[in-house]
Amino acid sequence: MITKDEINNEIFSSILSILKEKDDYEESIDVNKDSPLIGGNSLIDSMDLITLCILLEDRAMELGFEFDWTSDSAMSKSKSIFRTAGNLAAEFFDQKSKKK
Numbered sequence: 001m002i003t004k005d006e007i008n009n010e011i012f013s014s015i016l017s018i019l020k021e022k023d024d025y026e027e028s029i030d031v032n033k034d035s036p037l038i039g040g041n042s043l044i045d046s047m048d049l050i051t052l053c054i055l056l057e058d059r060a061m062e063l064g065f066e067f068d069w070t071s072d073s074a075m076s077k078s079k080s081i082f083r084t085a086g087n088l089a090a091e092f093f094d095q096k097s098k099k100k
Contacts, residue, residue, distance in 0.1 A: 002063060015044065015052060018044060019031070032085065033084060034084055034085075037052075037082045037087075038082045049082065053067075056088075060092070065098075065099035067095055
């Protein structure tokens with residue numbers, strides 16, 4: 001069974017991989033639970049966020065569940081799962097945990 005820490009590491013690594021493909025990538029960038037995914041200080045742009053979500057859909061299929069990143073709450077600015085990398089990882093883990 002995959003742990004919450006393993007999910008966090010996979011998601012943070014996926015974000016870092018996306019960032020490394022950008023022309024303006026800086027080695028000093030640290031992806032962690034507090035890294036913003038939306039808003040003015042976001043590490044990634046909207047197309048990168050979609051790429052990340054598709055990667056997570058694929059990973060969820062491998063783990064035997066369907067990752068839903070399109071809910072109303074996901075798109076809410078105040079409680080979006082996309083506020084930070086940690087929020088996204090927590091939501092992914094929660095959805096995985098609910099699938100038995």
